[in-house]
Amino acid sequence: MHKRFTAFVAALAWGLGAAQAQDVYTIGEINSYKAQPAFLEPYKKGMELAVAQVNATGGVGGKKLRLVTRDDNGNPGDAVRAAEELIAREKVDVLMGSFLSHVGLALTDFAQQKKRFFLAAEPLTDKIVWENGNRYTFRLRPSTYMQVAMLVPEAAAMKKKRWAIVYPNYEYGQSAVATFKQLLKAAQPDVEFVAEQAAPLGKVDAGSVVQALADAKPDAIFNVLFAADLAKFVREGNTRGLFAGKGVVSLLSGEPEYLDTLKGEAPEGWIVTGYPWYAIHTPDHEAFLDAYKKRFKDYPRAGSVVGYNAIQSIAAGLKKAGSADTEKLIAAFRGLEVRTPFGPITYRAQDHQSTMGAYVGKTGLYGGKGVMVDFKYMDGAKFQPSDAEVKKLRPAAP
Known part of the structure; x- marks a missing residue:
């Protein structure tokens, strides 16, 4: 009797679980929550x-x-293991997430291997939709190419000849620098790149970086550092007068997650992408x-x-x-x-990149905090390569 009852309870539980599974779509989300909390804690709230x-x-x-989330510890191997666990144990219907570019590339490859x-x-990184792009992977946020392309006209308008560059030494930073050089050289052929500092991600030696840039005597600086690296760079640069009289163009630095950390030390007059x-x-x-x-x-x-977008x-795609x-x-x-808070966006059929844009403006100070001023929204659809160029960039993706 006892065995029959146990079997009955197990069957009932299985039936209820199966019924619940039929009533939901489970989204498996993988991200670097511990490694990049400034961005990813708000991201999680947006998803919720x-x-x-x-x-x-x-x-x-x-x-x-x-929604079921997993932390990848900023590590590609951990991200892949998390994806495997989400599929095997949680039986997720859809995979999404990642923040760091090298982690995103690992999951892009996983999606192709598993046909998910x-x-x-x-x-x-542009590789997610171009060189390493595949039929299974789509990307939401405006890419490195798109955001750099939004900034280059502003950089060229400054008419600065000698540029120094600082960036985190991994896929995203390397990609951003290559695109900036290519696009600025096309817009301003006489430009010179007089110094480059590639800092380990999350471990910038701000003193030596700032000194090396100052020694090169640039007219302008292109910065790709973000999060804690950005804060250290700005503080050291302010202390040593690196930015005085120089134009600075900086990716992502108008985002509140990074400006808020700097408070009254936030730079003024930098040309940035942000929110x-x-x-x-x-x-x-x-x-x-x-x-x-109201919610948070x-x-x-x-x-x-x-996170919200x-x-x-995913909801629009499932529908x-x-x-x-x-x-x-x-x-x-x-x-x-x-439909998004930035207006309507479209996922391009030719490279699976969305047309979500970003705001471009200048940094300023208001009430003791960094803000963006003189900004305008840049529609992502206007800052993507032509279909012919995409075909060359994405040769292997069906």
Whole structure:
């Protein structure tokens, strides 16, 4: 009797689990939460807000979204192991996430090997959609190429001849520098690159970097450092007067997750990409801002928007596909349109890159905090290579 009862309970539990599985789409998300908390804590909140909103309106085709996250420790091997565990144990329907470019590339390769759909939410390297691109991988955030292309016209307009460069020495930084050199040289043929400092990610020796840049006597500086590396660089540069009289162009440095850390030490007059949440007065953004503040009693960061857009993209793709079948999702995402706080975006069929844009402006100080001023939104669709160029860049991806 006891054995029969146990078997009955087990069967009932299995049946309930199967029924619940049929009523949900499970999203498996992998990211560097411990390694990059400034960006990824707000990112997680953005995801949570989007999941709550989707589920409050009936889910996707009557199915609720369930989000399961894993930490990759900023390590490609850990990310792949997390992806395998999510598929085997959690039976996830969709994979998404990653922040660091080399981790994103590892998951891009995993998606191809396992023939599983993967949305790369945040990593910026162009290889994800070009050289290493594949049919299973799509990318949300504006790429390194796109964000550098947004900054180069401003850099060229400064008419500075001697440029120094500082960047984190891994895939994202290397890619950003190569693109900046290529595009600035095309826009300003007489430009010279007089110094380069490649710092280990998260371990910049700010004193020696600043001294080396100063010794080169540049007219302008292109910076790709971010997070704690950026804060150390800015503080040391301010102390030694590196930035005085020089133009500075800097990727991502207008994002509040990095400006907020600097407080009153935030630089003024840098040309940056970023997110001026406090001064974007469009209906879509104001609706997002109000909902975010109400739920978290805090203001959004750039990561918040990326996390929110990633979940909204997955929901839109599932709705269009009518299922979580990989091939149906791929077909749905090619040309998929998604409404976001930045306005509508589209996932390009030719390279699986979304047209999500970014804001370009200058850094300033207001109330003892760094802000963006004189900014404008740059539509990502206007800063991508032509179809012919994409074919050359993405030769192996069907």
